[in-house]
Amino acid sequence: MKKQIVTIAREFGSGGRAIGEAVAKKLGYAFYDKDIILKTAEETGLSSDYVEERGEAAPSGNIFSYLVMGRYHNGPTLEDELAAVQKKIILKAVEEGPCVIIGRASDYILKDRPDVLSVYIHGNEEDKAKRIMELYQKDEKEAKKMMYEMDKKRAINYKYLTDREWGEARYYSLCLNSSDLGYEKCVDLICSLCGE
Amino acid sequence: MKKQIVTIAREFGSGGRAIGEAVAKKLGYAFYDKDIILKTAEETGLSSDYVEERGEAAPSGNIFSYLVMGRYHNGPTLEDELAAVQKKIILKAVEEGPCVIIGRASDYILKDRPDVLSVYIHGNEEDKAKRIMELYQKDEKEAKKMMYEMDKKRAINYKYLTDREWGEARYYSLCLNSSDLGYEKCVDLICSLCGE
Known part of the structure; x- marks a missing residue:
């Protein structure tokens, strides 16, 4: 079946977010990235409501203030x-x-919906480092450090939330090497699987 | 760049071989599977030549007779x-x-060639079991046993030959879930990345 929801997991520097944004634009789909989801969480008050529902003490009524507490309480x-x-x-x-x-x-949260195309985007190390250098004004060493740390963090968070290993092909409908295929082709391939 | 060589790694029962054969037919490419490669090895005499070159004792002049010796000599x-x-x-x-x-x-052997599209094809467990049941006239339990044993063997061999983990997305240009996308769409996607 054609897909109407696209989830994109991505290695840092692989262009996954940009590819996702281009797909959304091309298909006229809504687009949700980290910033939008976090902003929505704050604006809608879902966060403080949720905390209150659970009867937890919420120092500022906002879940984000919990960030300083660490995870081992x-x-x-x-x-x-x-x-x-x-x-x-x-x-x-x-x-x-x-x-x-x-x-x-989001791939895990929506894993039982047949209308979801779950995509994983990765890339060659040198290409990802180059992109990070440009986007964040870093030298090569700093860019690679950012890349390793960010992907390590993503892998740990993903494992924590899903009990799955980050980057295993079997969890996705489609995995793309954006260095090898090019961003434009990645956008085309994803779009070709979506629609009514 | 457009690709002219396609390598296909696949989970047992995912239809990867059939998809590869359909791609070769559609593009007019030569097709090499396990049977063809082993037959070529026997016919060309490469095997016995190779063993002789190395100065190893070759009981029958054919490498396949070594199979009984195990790997720990x-x-x-x-x-x-x-x-x-x-x-x-x-x-x-x-x-x-x-x-x-x-x-x-073959993905590992050809990993440094930019004209290679390395593909990994996997599928949902129930769909793979169903295909194995049909192809090999097995009941569900037998089919699943075959599936686990074959994939385990492939993973071990792949690790032995390449020091890589089987099924990690990062080693492939393209990974496809044939259950989710359908065989025909897998063929189309691969073909769309190949050509002059």
Whole structure:
């Protein structure tokens, strides 16, 4: 079946977010990335509501203030709370119509929906480092450090939320090497699998 | 760049071989699967030549008779010898023109060629089991046993030959879930990346 929801997991520097944004634009789909999802969490008040529902003490009424507490206190960790809020936003987003969602373990959250195309985008190390150097004004050494740290963090978070290993092909409908195929071709391939 | 050589690694029952064969037919490319490569090894005499070159004792002048010896003797194992022969055949094949090669760690052997599209094909467990039941006249339990054993063997062989983990997206240009996308769409996607 043709897909109407696209989730994109991506290695840092692979251009996955940009590819997702181009797909959304080309198809006229809504677009949700990390910034949009976090902003929605704050604006909608879902975060503080959720915390209050659970009867947890919420120092400022905003889940983001929990970030300083670390994850090893009793009960749900901050990551659990934030993940729950993000999950709610993602589940609400897909009910509103066709969309592209970047990261946030959205592939896992939506894994049982047959209308979801789950995509993983990766790339060659040198190409990713070059992109990071340009985007963040870093030298090569700094860019590679950022790349390793960010991907390590993503892999740990993904494992924590899903009990899956980051980057295993079997969890995705489609995995693309953006260095090898080129960004434009990646956009075309994804779009060719979507529609009514 | 457009690709003229396609390597296909695949989970057992995912239809990867059939998809590769359809790609070769559609593009007019040569097609090499396990049977063809092993037959070529026997026919060309590359195997016995190779063993003689190395000064190894070759009981029957044919590398396949080594299979009974296991891998833990001194010097290159049978798997090493067979892998070397297959590598020669694959390297010769790609020099002869555009082709599709199934398995044999061909993605690793050809990893430094920019004209190679390396594909990994996987599928959902139930769909793969169903295909194995039909192809091999097995019941569900037997089919799943075959599936686990075959994929385990492939993973171990791949690790042995390449020091890579089987099924990690980063080693391939393109990974496809044939259950989710359908065989025909997999063929189309691969063909759309190949050509002059």
